[in-house]
Each structure stands twice: as structure tokens, then as C-alpha cells.
Amino acid sequence: MIRGIEIGNMQDTDIGEAKQIWVRQYELHCNQKDFPTYWKEDTSLLEGFLSDKVKDEKAIVAKLGGKVVGFLAFDEFPFNGEDSVFCPAIGHSAVEEYKESVYLELYKSISQKWVNRNIFNHMWTIFINDEKLKKILFDLGYGSYLIDAFTNCHNNYSRELRNNDIRQATIIDKEALHSLVIESNEYYATAPLFLKREEVSGEEIEELIRKKNVLIAMDQEKPIGFLNISICNENDFINLTTEGNGLLDEIGIFIKPEYRNKDIGLGLLMKAMDYCKQLETKYIHVDFETANLYANKFWIKYFSPMLLSMRRTINKNINDK
Numbered sequence: 001m002i003r004g005i006e007i008g009n010m011q012d013t014d015i016g017e018a019k020q021i022w023v024r025q026y027e028l029h030c031n032q033k034d035f036p037t038y039w040k041e042d043t044s045l046l047e048g049f050l051s052d053k054v055k056d057e058k059a060i061v062a063k064l065g066g067k068v069v070g071f072l073a074f075d076e077f078p079f080n081g082e083d084s085v086f087c088p089a090i091g092h093s094a095v096e097e098y099k100e101s102v103y104l105e106l107y108k109s110i111s112q113k114w115v116n117r118n119i120f121n122h123m124w125t126i127f128i129n130d131e132k133l134k135k136i137l138f139d140l141g142y143g144s145y146l147i148d149a150f151t152n153c154h155n156n157y158s159r160e161l162r163n164n165d166i167r168q169a170t171i172i173d174k175e176a177l178h179s180l181v182i183e184s185n186e187y188y189a190t191a192p193l194f195l196k197r198e199e200v201s202g203e204e205i206e207e208l209i210r211k212k213n214v215l216i217a218m219d220q221e222k223p224i225g226f227l228n229i230s231i232c233n234e235n236d237f238i239n240l241t242t243e244g245n246g247l248l249d250e251i252g253i254f255i256k257p258e259y260r261n262k263d264i265g266l267g268l269l270m271k272a273m274d275y276c277k278q279l280e281t282k283y284i285h286v287d288f289e290t291a292n293l294y295a296n297k298f299w300i301k302y303f304s305p306m307l308l309s310m311r312r313t314i315n316k317n318i319n320d321k
């Protein structure tokens, strides 16, 4: 353990040093060809993010001998109805040399303030390849929650695909697609995932179809699965996607259970990659809960995990008198 680390509120004058530490960690842990390079090439977004956090007093810094050795910036929001704090991957870093001591000091200091305010749900997103940090958080009581993964649209997953009929959904598919989406939400709500997804209305389905964002798989006349692909129109601090990235989100991907394991999911993915290539999009992003047993196998075959979100819930009676 290193002694003498001092924790204080982050100031604008700390941002330059903090930025260098972050970029070094990004280079160390995110150097795969499937990952966007944007974040290390143009750090203005990182600077802007930290500067907003300094203004909001939602950033702390660790110093050793007057030099910045780590920082932590966070958001507060209700997560599934519970007051929560969240440190995105862009919002924390520490020098490799003192990583353990720095993170422990940062967390000890800030978590007391969170818990004093009855915030018991603590979430972090980290670079998934940062084994040291993963272990630090695991020992603090954190477990896996979500993975953000990327693929390069030019990756080749060529396999002999069976003749599945996959096409862009049109307005005549609206009702069938809606019932598949309802079925997918029922799946997410079951064990061991227990994820309550927001209901999707008929109007929202129509909007997705109109934006030409849905691919649908057919068994003759019967729709049996779908995939939702769109193109990101902004840079996102949370999942580190950038403008122009392909996104597999909103209603995601779903194949009816009796049609699974027939390469239909792969067929939909390959069509989505072709769509992105036509638009000269380089990367596609997906996120999925690690407790989704299907997703945690399927996506990892074709995508490279970059970020891991971890979650800790504090004993709820800690502030009881």
C-alpha cells in the first residue's frame, strides 16, 4: 500500500494530468482492432466531460506529492427506481503503478458521502481487460452487470448459412414484429436475468420500421426473429460509441426459441454488417447483461468485449438508527 495519497475535489487545473492518465489506460487496455480509436486521438470530449463534472462538484482527484495519480467522476440517477451512482469508463482512471491504493482511497472517500445520502446502488464501468481493477472492485463486493462490445464491420464470419429468408421489415410486418418484441420482453424478465424492459408501443415499432432499422427473419410467411440496427448520431460518454458507429440497441435481437441454433441470429448479424458497410460505418456496438445466458455466449463469438459495468449494493440498513 502506498501512503500519503490525498483525496480532494477535482479542479480545472487537474484536468490536463487526469486526461493523460486516462489515455494511457485506454491505450493499455483497449488496443484491439475492433475498438474505436477516436477516444485516444481526440481528447476534447474527455476534457469537456471532466470540466462539467468539476463544475457540478461530481469529481474527485487523488494526489501524491502534489501530482495527480487518479480521479473519479460520477453521475447520479435512479436505476430501476433506486437512487444510484454511476462512474462511466471515461470518468475514472489511476496510474498503473499505484492503481490499487489510488482506487481504494478514491472509493473509500466518495462512497461514504454516497451512503450518507442513502445512495446504496454503486455502479462502475471499467475496461474489461483491466484485470487489476476488476479484482479491486470484486473484492469490494462488486459483481458483473453489463458488457459493451464492439466488432469491426469488415470482420469476416463467413460460414455456410442455411437459406433463411431475411429482409428489411416493412409496415405490413408491424403487428407480427410487435408481438415478437413483447415475447422478447417476456424472455428478459425471466430467470436468471430478471430484466424489466420498457414496453414498446405500436407507434414506436412503426417508427423503427419507417427508419428502415429492422431486419426480420421469416420461415416462409411467418416472422420468427428480428434485429434492430441503427447508426449513432452523437458521441456517447457512457458506452464510448461515436458518431457514425453502428448500434444494435432499442429492441435488440430476438429469435423465437424453437428456431434457435440454426444460424438465424448469425444471418441477421451478417445482414446488419453488410448494411453498415454500405454506409461506410466501421464499428458496431452492442451491450448485454452478463446474466443473459444466450447473449453472453452469442455476442462474445462475434464481438470483442471492451467495457464491463459492475455493480455493488450496500446493506440497506446501514443508516438505520
Ligand SMILES: CC(C)(COP(=O)(O)OP(=O)(O)OC[C@H]1O[C@@H](n2cnc3c(N)ncnc32)[C@H](O)[C@@H]1OP(=O)(O)O)[C@@H](O)C(=O)NCCC(=O)NCCS
Residues within 6 Å of the ligand: 184, 187, 252, 253, 254, 255, 256, 259, 260, 261, 262, 263, 264, 265, 266, 267, 287, 288, 289, 292, 293, 294, 295, 297, 298, 299, 301
Ligand atoms: C441470441 C440469439 C439471438 C441467437 O440466435 P440464434 O439464431 O440461436 O443464433 P445462432 O444459431 O446464429 O448461434 C447459436 C449461438 O447462440 C448461443 N446459444 C444458443 N443456444 C444457447 C443456450 N441455450 N445457452 C447459451 N447460448 C446459446 C451460442 O453462442 C450458440 O453458438 P455455439 O453453440 O457455437 O456456442 C437467440 O438465442 C435469442 O433470441 N436469445 C434470446 C434474446 C436475447 O438474449 N437477445 C440478445 C439481447 S442482447
